[in-house]
Amino acid sequence: MLLCGRGIVWAVGVIALVCGMPRPVGAGTASQEMDSVETKEQVLREVSQMSTGNLGTICMSEPFYRFAWAPLQVSRFDSARQKADLLVRILRDLDDLSDTSLVERMVQGLLASDGRISAARVLLRETASSAPGRMRLVLTHRLVSPYTPTEPTPQVVTTTPKASVVSSKPWYIGESETSRNATRFQKHNISGSIGWWTFPYFQCKSRRWLLSYAVPILTQTTSNRGRRTTMRDVGMLSVDVDVTSLDINQCDRKSDKATPDSQISYFHGTHKCDRNSSVCVFSPGHGWVQGGYKCKCKTEYFPKDKTFNGSLVEVAWEGKQVKNPTYEMLYVCRSCPKDCPNCTSDKPCVAHYNWPFRIALLTISSLCMVFTFVLMGMVYHYRSVKVFRLASPTFLCICLIGCAIMYLEMAAIFPKLDMYSCVATKWTRHLGFCVTFSSLLMKTWRVSLTYRVTSAHKIKLTDKQLLQWLTPILLIVLVYLGAWTLSATPGTDVITDYGGLKFKQCTYDWWDHSLAMGEVLFLMWGVKVCFSVRKAESFFDEAKYISWAVYNIAVVNIVMVSFHLLILPKAGPDIKYLLGFLRTQLSTSTTVLLIFGPKFYRIVQGTGDQYDNRARAKGVTASFSLNGLGVMNDEPADLSQENEELKEEIQKLAAQMEFMKIVHMEMNNRHLKPKPGGYFSEKNSVMNTAQSPGAKTVHPPTTKTSEASNENSSARLSPAAELASERV
Structure with a gap:
């Protein structure tokens, strides 16, 4: 009967994989294909439908819906695991596990203090010949935290013979699954752990997401006159942890930061934000639904600080697959002009260089x-x-x-x-x-x-x-x-x-x-x-x-x-x-x-x-620098040019000496008649005599008569004197 049940579960898993549906717990180990983005998105759509109440035909056949490849980080529930392990160790030492009142008090005393645990159950294995190996549900205890007195009083439910078969429950551990090779549970190498965590599953009646921790109850038996000791599986303990408050995080994983305990990291990278122009920003508090994020434009794109609701982006993405332009028109940020990282429009913000x-x-x-x-x-x-x-x-x-x-x-x-x-x-x-x-x-x-x-x-x-x-x-x-x-x-x-x-x-x-x-x-x-x-x-x-x-x-x-x-x-x-x-x-x-x-x-x-x-x-030469005229440098003078300048100065001095000589020689020669209009004419005689360097000293003007005689004498200069004056 057990083999038949396993075959049915395996067949259902194969059909689910071929049809693209989520695979149940007993379908085997998740492969790389199951971790692909397409598979995650398909599972995410199913999860979102159940969380929003759109169950369809999912809960018609079974009261649970399980996902075999959506593991959770169970390290956050270590306190609940440790208390369950402690309770199992105590139950092993009891002589009579069928005493429901004692078991109930122990469950209430150890597990009720943990607010994460919502229910616990104890199962004993039948030893009768009519149903060997089957589990009998001893009690189901809905825990009430001492800090929440408004909850209803917990009830102890004893199984009837018809409900004794519980192998289809997601928290059930089969007789052959008491080893570490069990495939229906998450594998976690936790030090000191003696049980297994299930994959998350949806409880249709309460419409909540649960995670169960199952621990087998093993007793030690001695046989063959005390020479051989064996462990006998007599039952199991299962505790349920409510994980409905967790949030699905579809944004990209940040390598420098660890995912918080309040988030489900399995669906990382399934967001629908345009990866070139926007970034995904996680929005906490949305639960097990699709689209719990916002798309924010990058700094090089506009509209600046614009965010798009993830739920609307998911709907527009579905329309994009059928050539609907809504996604491209409304949920894709536009690139800023060149060198405008904080732009608000497509207008240029940088000056043009001609x-x-x-x-x-x-x-x-x-x-x-x-x-x-x-x-x-x-x-x-x-x-x-x-x-x-x-x-x-x-x-x-x-x-x-x-x-x-x-x-x-x-x-x-x-x-x-x-x-x-x-x-x-x-x-x-x-x-x-x-x-x-x-x-x-x-x-x-x-x-x-x-x-x-x-x-x-x-x-x-x-x-x-x-x-x-x-x-x-x-x-x-x-x-x-x-x-x-x-x-x-x-x-x-x-x-x-x-x-x-x-x-x-x-x-x-x-x-x-x-x-x-x-x-x-x-x-x-x-x-x-x-x-x-x-x-x-x-x-x-x-x-x-x-x-x-x-x-x-x-x-x-x-x-x-x-x-x-x-x-x-x-x-x-x-x-x-x-x-x-x-x-x-x-x-x-x-x-x-x-x-x-x-x-x-x-x-x-x-x-x-x-x-x-x-x-x-002014008679300035290159060799002589007068005050206020020219500048002197420290370069050697050109001798040929200086010789020419000296010759020029000598010629000027010679001409002046000849002029003075002729003037003094001809001044008293009255028989020489001056040239009309010349330099020594009567009209210019007075002026020329006054300008002569030696006229005033030779003939000082004492009286009017002497002045007239000087004028007459100077007027009779020879033409040679006039010629000398013209050379000057």
């Missing part, structure tokens, strides 16, 4: 930077020409190096700003300004010193001395920028433009403000120096062009700061890049044109070695 426009501006700046290096080569090539030699080629090259560094700022702010580009921006902007501005002011300051000297002592400042003043200035800036980069590395801030679009901008803190104040003071000092030399005479008017360049740098920086902070504080990235380009071109390129344009113009005209008319009128 890359062709930025590339064009960067190309122009790069060509300007290359042009500065070409100018450095040309300055070195024409270093012996006066227009460059007197302007200190060393400082001209330093100025061009500073201009090239300032052009590099356009490459630093070209891409989308990050920490590295911001560091490069700070270095190129401030270091380039310091190098260019310092080299120009050193030359202007030298002119200012020589121009303000009132004594006959000549001041001579060579390029080497000026470099000794320039080096500490550059060293201070380098130390400041290095400390800034290492201690408080410049980063980026996210700002918005007038359209609400975000983009990154380099941060501005007290490091920026301190350096900006220093540059403003340095610029003010430069303007003061340039203003003080506005009337100074210099070779090729270089001081004037340097002053114009300094004024231009001051005005351009003030205007651009006003645009950035006051006029267009929320301009987009392309507008800010354009403003940076204009600032670089108006300050740097204009400086290059003002300083080097006139010099190369003279080279093209072939007048690079010729002074202007004012310097020539």
Whole structure:
């Protein structure tokens, strides 16, 4: 009879597996196919139907519905297991287990204190010849916790002969299942455990989910005159634990966290949230039902913080299988635009970068930077020409190096700003300004010193001395920028433009403000120096062009700061890049044109070695530097050019001596008649005599008669004197 029952159970299990139905407890070991998502979802649908009251034909044939592959974590019920094991050990020592009153008191005393246990039963094995091996139900005790006095009084139910067969119950342990190879129960390697836990099952009458712990009652018998001891199975104890309050968790398993005891972890990963755009968030308190979760959109998707009810998602998922678009339209989050992780719509939130426009501006700046290096080569090539030699080629090259560094700022702010580009921006902007501005002011300051000297002592400042003043200035800036980069590395801030679009901008803190104040003071000092030399005479008017360049740098920086902070504080990235380009071109390129344009113009005209008319009128040469005129460098003079200048000076002195000689020789020769309209005519005689270097000393005007005689005598100068005067 027992074999027949097993065959029926095995056949039912095979049919359930083929038809896709849950398999009963006696169907064998669960395979990998049973643990698949499809199988779990099928079991989950059955569980949800029973929990919601949609039983159908499930409870018509049997009062229980069992699941052979939905194990629970029974470690949470260790207290109930330990009490049941203790009760079984006590029952083993009793002589008469049929005393129901004694068994009831023991069950009530040991098990009622555990609120998780809802019922307990004791079964004894029949020894009569009419039904050998069958279990007889001695009592069924519905436990009442001493903390819940409102429950009904427990009843002791004694079995009748018709109800003596209980092998179909989910908590029944057959005679051959007292070993650890039992397949109808969950296998748990629990230390000290002498029984087995069943798989969860549904009790149709009470509509509750239960989990039973069954323990065989074994007694020790001695036979063959005490030489052989055997264990005899005389009955079993079964306790029911109510697990209806547990919640099914369909969300993905978190590897870093253990599943709480109040959740059923078997159905992990069966949620229907869109895995690409949303995450599953478990909702406690729903019980054994499907859809006890919420789908929340990820940070890169919108609507932001939107959640979808899991029950509705499950229904829409079923419709998706029959080509219903509801799931895709309502329960799938939309991807945010690029670089907008916290978007609320599909509108872009990041400012657009006009890359062709930025590339064009960067190309122009790069060509300007290359042009500065070409100018450095040309300055070195024409270093012996006066227009460059007197302007200190060393400082001209330093100025061009500073201009090239300032052009590099356009490459630093070209891409989308990050920490590295911001560091490069700070270095190129401030270091380039310091190098260019310092080299120009050193030359202007030298002119200012020589121009303000009132004594006959000549001041001579060579390029080497000026470099000794320039080096500490550059060293201070380098130390400041290095400390800034290492201690408080410049980063980026996210700002918005007038359209609400975000983009990154380099941060501005007290490091920026301190350096900006220093540059403003340095610029003010430069303007003061340039203003003080506005009337100074210099070779090729270089001081004037340097002053114009300094004024231009001051005005351009003030205007651009006003645009950035006051006029267009929320301009987009392309507008800010354009403003940076204009600032670089108006300050740097204009400086290059003002300083080097006139010099190369003279080279093209072939007048690079010729002074202007004012310097020539004052008799200034390359070998002699007068106060307020020109600058001196420490390069050796060109001897051939200096010889030509000396010859020119000698010729001028010879002409003046010849003029004075002729004037004194012909002054008293009255027989010489002056040329009409000539230099010694009567009309100009008085003026010429007064201008003559020796006229006043030779013929001092004492009386009117002498003045008239002097006029008549001077009027009769020979034409040779007039010719000499014209040579001068």
